Amino acid sequence: MASKEQLRKVALYCDEYSSNLDKRQSLTSSFEEKYENCTNCKHYTKEGKCDLNLIDKVLTSMSMDQEFKS
């Protein structure tokens, strides 16, 4: 299970991220909610999973990225 911090990073790296907040709603929502985050993505399910199953894939490619940099 990915942590909140991970879900935020995943959304930044994910090509399929698509916000489910409409613009009017995002104007009134908190700063935190405006951030890209899997939990704001329309592919994120109530069960806390990605319906495209991309969370693990993105996390893996992120960690590979970090290995390259180090």
Ligand code: SF4
């Ligand atoms: S829920 Fe899935 S599609 Fe949406 S940003 Fe996260 S990994 Fe990507």
